[in-house]
Amino acid sequence: MGNIVKSLESSLATGNLQKMSETMDQFEKQFVNMEVQAEFMESAMAGSTSLSTPEGE
Numbered sequence: 001m002g003n004i005v006k007s008l009e010s011s012l013a014t015g016n017l018q019k020m021s022e023t024m025d026q027f028e029k030q031f032v033n034m035e036v037q038a039e040f041m042e043s044a045m046a047g048s049t050s051l052s053t054p055e056g057e
Contacts, residue, residue, distance in 0.1 A: 004030065 004027045011019040 004023055007023045008020065011023055
């Protein structure tokens with residue numbers, strides 16, 4: 001993520017629109033990957049919580 005920010009900063013400084021577009025595409029892909037990982041972790045944690053909760057609660 002940090003590399004993307006640095007790349008975008010340099011693209012903005014030079015005014016290279018092609019490079020900016022490529023960097024934003026890369027950012028979007030990584031953001032989507034993070035969302036998928038977060039959803040997976042949330043569902044895994046919810047599943048483990050429901051397994052460890054006593055039946056009466």
